[in-house]
Amino acid sequence: MTEKTQPPAFGPHSASTDLPTQYTPADVERKLYERWVERGYFAADPKSGKEPYAIVLPPPNVTGSLHPGHAFEHTLIDALTRRKRMQGYETLWQPGMDHAGIATQNVVERELAKEGKSRHDLGREAFVERVWKWKAESGGRISGQMRRLGDGVDWSRERFTMDEGLSRAVQTIFKRLFDDGLIYRAERIINWCPRCLTAISDIEVEYQEDDGELVSIRYGEGEDSVVVATTRAETMLGDTAVAVHPDDERYAHLVGRTVRLPLTDRSIPVVADEHVDPEFGTGAVKVTPAHDPNDFEIGRRHGLPQLTVMDEHAIITAHGPFQGLDRLEARSAVVAALRAEGRIVAEKRPYRHSVGHCSRCKTTIEPRLSMQWWVKVAPLAEAAGDAVRDGRVAIHPKEMSSRYFEWVDNLHDWCISRQLWWGHRIPVWYGPDGETVCVGPDEEPPSGDGWHQETDVLDTWFSSGLWPFSTLGWPEKTESLARFYPNSVLVTGYDILFFWVARMMMFGLYAMDGVPPFHTIALHGMVRDQFGKKMSKSFGNAVDPLDWMDAYGSDAVRFTLARGANPGVDVPIGEDWVQASRNFANKVWNATRFALLNGATVEGELPSPEEMSATDRWILSRLNSVVSEVDAYYDDYQFAKLSDALFHFAWDEVFDWYVELSKTTFAAGGRPAEVSRRVLGEVLDVTLRLLHPVTPFVTDELWTTLTSGESVVVAAWPEDSGFRDPAAEREIDTVRQLVTEVRRFRADQGLQPGQRVPAALDLTAVPALTAHEEAIRSLLRLQPAGGDFTATATLPVAGATVALDLSGAIDVEAERRRLTKDLAAAEKELAQTTAKLGNEAFLAKAPDHVVDKIRARRAAAEADIARIGTQLDRLPG
RNA sequence: GGGUGCAUAGCUCAGCGGUAGAGCGCCGCCCUUACAAGGCGGAUGUCGGCGGUUCGAACCCGUCUGCACCCACCA
Numbered sequence: 018m019t020e021k022t023q024p025p026a027f028g029p030h031s032a033s034t035d036l037p038t039q040y041t042p043a044d045v046e047r048k049l050y051e052r053w054v055e056r057g058y059f060a061a062d063p064k065s066g067k068e069p070y071a072i073v074l075p076p077p078n079v080t081g082s083l084h085p086g087h088a089f090e091h092t093l094i095d096a097l098t099r100r101k102r103m104q105g106y107e108t109l110w111q112p113g114m115d116h117a118g119i120a121t122q123n124v125v126e127r128e129l130a131k132e133g134k135s136r137h138d139l140g141r142e143a144f145v146e147r148v149w150k151w152k153a154e155s156g157g158r159i160s161g162q163m164r165r166l167g168d169g170v171d172w173s174r175e176r177f178t179m180d181e182g183l184s185r186a187v188q189t190i191f192k193r194l195f196d197d198g199l200i201y202r203a204e205r206i207i208n209w210c211p212r213c214l215t216a217i218s219d220i221e222v223e224y225q226e227d228d229g230e231l232v233s234i235r236y237g238e239g240e241d242s243v244v245v246a247t248t249r250a251e252t253m254l255g256d257t258a259v260a261v262h263p264d265d266e267r268y269a270h271l272v273g274r275t276v277r278l279p280l281t282d283r284s285i286p287v288v289a290d291e292h293v294d295p296e297f298g299t300g301a302v303k304v305t306p307a308h309d310p311n312d313f314e315i316g317r318r319h320g321l322p323q324l325t326v327m328d329e330h331a332i333i334t335a336h337g338p339f340q341g342l343d344r345l346e347a348r349s350a351v352v353a354a355l356r357a358e359g360r361i362v363a364e365k366r367p368y369r370h371s372v373g374h375c376s377r378c379k380t381t382i383e384p385r386l387s388m389q390w391w392v393k394v395a396p397l398a399e400a401a402g403d404a405v406r407d408g409r410v411a412i413h414p415k416e417m418s419s420r421y422f423e424w425v426d427n428l429h430d431w432c433i434s435r436q437l438w439w440g441h442r443i444p445v446w447y448g449p450d451g452e453t454v455c456v457g458p459d460e461e462p463p464s465g466d467g468w469h470q471e472t473d474v475l476d477t478w479f480s481s482g483l484w485p486f487s488t489l490g491w492p493e494k495t496e497s498l499a500r501f502y503p504n505s506v507l508v509t510g511y512d513i514l515f516f517w518v519a520r521m522m523m524f525g526l527y528a529m530d531g532v533p534p535f536h537t538i539a540l541h542g543m544v545r546d547q548f549g550k551k552m553s554k555s556f557g558n559a560v561d562p563l564d565w566m567d568a569y570g571s572d573a574v575r576f577t578l579a580r581g582a583n584p585g586v587d588v589p590i591g592e593d594w595v596q597a598s599r600n601f602a603n604k605v606w607n608a609t610r611f612a613l614l615n616g617a618t619v620e621g622e623l624p625s626p627e628e629m630s631a632t633d634r635w636i637l638s639r640l641n642s643v644v645s646e647v648d649a650y651y652d653d654y655q656f657a658k659l660s661d662a663l664f665h666f667a668w669d670e671v672f673d674w675y676v677e678l679s680k681t682t683f684a685a686g687g688r689p690a691e692v693s694r695r696v697l698g699e700v701l702d703v704t705l706r707l708l709h710p711v712t713p714f715v716t717d718e719l720w721t722t723l724t725s726g727e728s729v730v731v732a733a734w735p736e737d738s739g740f741r742d743p744a745a746e747r748e749i750d751t752v753r754q755l756v757t758e759v760r761r762f763r764a765d766q767g768l769q770p771g772q773r774v775p776a777a778l779d780l781t782a783v784p785a786l787t788a789h790e791e792a793i794r795s796l797l798r799l800q801p802a803g804g805d806f807t808a809t810a811t812l813p814v815a816g817a818t819v820a821l822d823l824s825g826a827i828d829v830e831a832e833r834r835r836l837t838k839d840l841a842a843a844e845k846e847l848a849q850t851t852a853k854l855g856n857e858a859f860l861a862k863a864p865d866h867v868v869d870k871i872r873a874r875r876a877a878a879e880a881d882i883a884r885i886g887t888q889l890d891r892l893p894g
Numbered sequence: 895g896g897g898u899g900c901a902u903a904g905c906u907c908a909g910c911g912g913u914a915g916a917g918c919g920c921c922g923c924c925c926u927u928a929c930a931a932g933g934c935g936g937a938u939g940u941c942g943g944c945g946g947u948u949c950g951a952a953c954c955c956g957u958c959u960g961c962a963c964c965c966a967c968c969a
Contacts (some may be wrong), residue, residue, distance in 0.1 A: 038929065224966090231969085260969095276941075294968070301967050313968045354899065372969080384967090419898065423965060511964095547906065547918095549962095569931095580917080581907080587962095589906055593918055600931045611928030661916070676928080684953095757935090764923070764935040771926045798926075806930090844915080858949035867912050867950095872914065 040606035042570025061109035078117035103734035112170035209244035209385035237276030440474030482520030547591025572712035573599035582656035850875035
């Protein structure tokens with residue numbers, strides 16, 4: 018913090034000179050956001066005649082709070098929707114939250130555990146009530162964070178996956194799928210989390226390399242024995258066969274016979290199955306149909322019994338000495354017992370293999386045989402694949418399409434039932450005589466003795482898969498649904514392509530008569546820390562975006578995220594970068610402050626090009642180019658590019674060169690100053706509008722001050738007027754080149770930047786520059802030369818000559834070093850270009866513009882060599 | 895076991911066939927009346943290795959190495 022006193026916060030209509038010298042985000046952010054919402058800027062009206070533009074907010078889980086990844090995603094969506102709104106589209110950004118079944122239930126269970134209670138102590142109803150209470154607090158926190166970020170969502174349409182309307186949607190589509198035979202109930206091996214006590218789907222399983230131990234066990238006796246290997250010895254209690262490959266001669270004599278299963282009083286058959294790899298291990302595999310998905314399949318093929326030996330807590334239930342042991346205890350106990358019987362044939366050896374873990378609690382998954390509800394995905398997935406294949410839905414960046422196809426083309430059926438309490442209860446009733454009735458939203462469930470509803474709830478992704486249309490009122494045929502479905506684009510992370518995007522595609526196509534839920538899928542990367550490491554709480558590098566917003570302002574956080582957003586690529590974020598963005602916001606602030614202090618205006622027509630100076634024409638020419646550039650980047654979801662383009666245009670061109678050059682004009686006054694004031698007003702007006710979608714707060718505060726407009730939120734998006742002035746651009750480039758060259762000389766000579774130096778400027782060789790003489794003198798701190806120079810340094814730059822009176826202060830050696838270095842560079846350039854131009858093949862095959870460029874470079878090198886030679890000759894000594 | 899992506903300045907990343915770029919960091923000099931959250935100047939790279947295509951390659955092709963991530967029912 019500086020010691021300068023800060024004037025109080027100011028309103029949009031206070032005098033312009035009230036602007037403090039530093040931008041203080043806290044003074045404006047809250048006030049502006051409230052104003053935007055109050056004025057209804059973000060409300061989408063289905064009745065307007067405007068073309069619709071709709072995006073859904075990927076609903077955050079009600080658990081916890083927003084992390085940097087959310088801030089990132091929201092920034093991108095907010096920028097897209099703000100621009101479209103400015104372009105005159107009827108823009109909907111649909112907000113809401115996801116009940117996040119298993120995740121939320123876990124969180125609340127942990128809360129309960131702190132009180133020494135389990136959900137069973139409360140009972141289902143009270144527990145669910147408790148979750149709702151918790152949701153109320155947590156949801157409020159998230160919407161508070163979204164307000165801080167500046168998210169332009171339509172709050173009047175906020176939805177929750179468990180609210181009444183969305184629950185109706187869930188029930189409706191369940192019933193429809195059920196009636197179409199696309200939902201069924203079946204007993205299968207599923208991924209079971211023994212801690213969450215529920216089934217989870219395949220993609221909720223995270224595989225990690227774990228160190229296990231492979232033990233080899235002999236089944237049967239003597240000649241008729243067979244050795245199998247396993248990492249889960251305890252499952253042998255549930256073995257109901259040994260399988261070998263049909264062509265494996267080693268075991269041919271055993272097939273069809275039985276071997277005794279150690280530690281039990283059972284004998285199990287040896288079966289031949291193609292699935293067995295004879296090359297792996299001993300070529301014989303134990304078969305546990307109730308506890309392994311492969312074995313389940315083998316068991317099915319051979320009609321083997323499915324013997325369950327573990328309960329839902331992964332505790333052994335098989336009668337005998339192991340009963341009551343946890344699976345890991347049982348594992349070592351079983352191995353010890355086998356060893357005692359001499360059944361372990363080889364010492365157990367370390368074995369690294371891939372083991373499934375629950376994505377929610379990291380507990381090792383236990384494959385388990387159980388009755389679950391399933392969605393038959395094949396027909397749905399095919400439609401989802403086709404929609405992308407035939408171009409109705411585009412995926413950005415397109416390289417990500419392969420991931421999408423990888424999944425939709427290789428789908429297993431989706432296990433949608435969860436043994437949880439928090440979620441949409443499956444709308445199926447079972448009758449006393451084994452009847453199964455699926456109940457639609459407007460139907461009365463069957464009542465009477467023996468009827469009861471399914472206790473399982475649906476996978477949380479079942480309801481979020483309906484998000485693009487359930488939020489718009491489906492299954493009712495609402496105006497909003499007709500207007501805003503399909504969505505224009507879906508913006509989300511590539512990590513939930515399978516979880517969420519594919520499900521929305523399947524359900525959208527199914528429920529909405531083959532119309533896919535969005536035209537475009539724009540995938541972004543993950544937020545990482547400044548070293549490119551994944552942000553995670555356990556790693557300790559996760560940051561709360563609110564902390565940075567408090568310290569540097571929302572705009573700074575947003576600009577940093579946008580600047581890192583290359584399509585589909587992970588974005589690293591560090592505090593240094595947020596600071597840099599804060600500095601940029603402050604720069605924008607101060608440039609506008611300068612403009613206001615100097616009477617910049619947006620009033621009246623823009624003067625004609627004839628009236629303007631080359632400087633004015635140059636910046637307007639550049640401005641229009643940037644407008645087109647930014648538009649092209651937006652249309653291609655190139656947030657990093659557009660942010661960078663704006664950053665450099667604003668800072669380097671407008672704030673540095675244009676503002677500096679115009680100071681001279683303003684000082685001189687008169688009509689040229691008036692023209693420049695109008696041009697500066699124009700340039701800032703347009704620049705602020707261009708920046709607004711990414712940095713909404715500072716731009717609105719400044720824009721309303723500058724223009725007295727209502728709000729930049731509802732201002733028109735800039736359009737390229739088509740004005741270009743290449744001659745003016747060349748002219749200003751020359752001025753910049755000249756000034757830079759002389760500055761370099763000054764720095765090399767040790768002249769302090771503020772030190773005024775007498776100088777003669779001879780610009781006659783470049784007539785266009787004469788108009789800029791005052792500006793050049795001012796930028797270079799050159800004073801008019803009075804009388805004779807005592808010591809002169811002459812710089813021929815860009816055809817002009819600058820003679821500086823150094824009054825004996827010239828550092829001859831420094832200058833000689835500088836010139837020698839430049840000379841070497843110029844000679845190298847000459848050699849290179851000459852060689853190139855002497856190459857016949859090059860001249861014959863290279864395009865003209867390349868050859869011309871090389872010629873120009875050679876000419877420039879020659880001129881440089883001559884110039885530097887002259888300068889060196891003049892050096893004393 | 896498959897698949898995809900990435901290896902460019904100290905760090906994080908752009909560039910993707912025609913003189914190596916940005917931000918931050920670093921080294922000088924400056925509080926020049928919009929801004930020190932600033933200004934000016936500067937240094938820094940065998941563009942992962944090796945081959946090939948081409949007049950020309952960071953960019954295209956092959957190959958190797960290293961690193962990410964995704965998918966997969968390997969006991």
